[in-house]
Amino acid sequence: MTTTASADVTAVRDERIARMAKALGHPARIAILRTLSRRSCICGEIVEVLSLAQSTVSQHLKVLREAGWISGVVDGPRTCYALDPEAVNDFRFVLEPLLEHWAGACDCSSGSCCG
Amino acid sequence: MTTTASADVTAVRDERIARMAKALGHPARIAILRTLSRRSCICGEIVEVLSLAQSTVSQHLKVLREAGWISGVVDGPRTCYALDPEAVNDFRFVLEPLLEHWAGACDCSSGSCCG
């Protein structure tokens, strides 16, 4: 029971991390996030920064939005995109302990592995 | 010059983050990393843990190895996979400051964005 329940929790957390990490896994999208970290932007401004077609940028924005990284607020004919600091922190605070644990756990530096 | 140079540095760093994040962007690969964080394993042991075909697991291991997350040492007919704690820390120490910065930078919580 306990095993199954914690496995479910782990699976859910894994999927959450995977979803956000996957969205982070493209240089253009990292560039978009960095741009939005300076200030909120409309799609056209991001198109100017990246040398990509408007439709391509719109796609990347959709991926980031669906993964939860950013929010998009319609403002007349424009859409104002903004980094979601809560989502960033959620990702941080779930991923960081995992990475820290992983960095510390290594039974191979002691010498013989697979003994 | 300075702008170009720093842009290059940023681009290189972005690609590094993207490469590792992309590899992290699949639940099965996160499960593999977690498994390897407990102890080094051969491919067959990971196949037992995940319910995936051996060839599929081997593919995931290849992705993780090429992204730098893990190392694989041939040991007779087996291959011993181990988490690379240095790579984990590299990722941590590049990503964390970025996320922290992103979490703090939000010009929208103050009210009017896109003003």
Place this chain on the structure above:
DNA sequence: CACCTTTATCGTAAATCGACGATGAACGAT
């Protein structure tokens, strides 16, 4: 109302991904 701007979506094409079974190579054991 007729324009212009902005952006999301559609359609498309090439590339990559994710999964699998089959196969062959490497190696240990009999």
Place this chain on the structure above:
DNA sequence: ATCGTTCATCGTCGATTTACGATAAAGGTG
């Protein structure tokens, strides 16, 4: 030398990604 084990790779399949141009919708401006 032959068998069994282990694993990487190949080929395949469908699904997804990434890029683009074209287009339509939404909403301002004249």
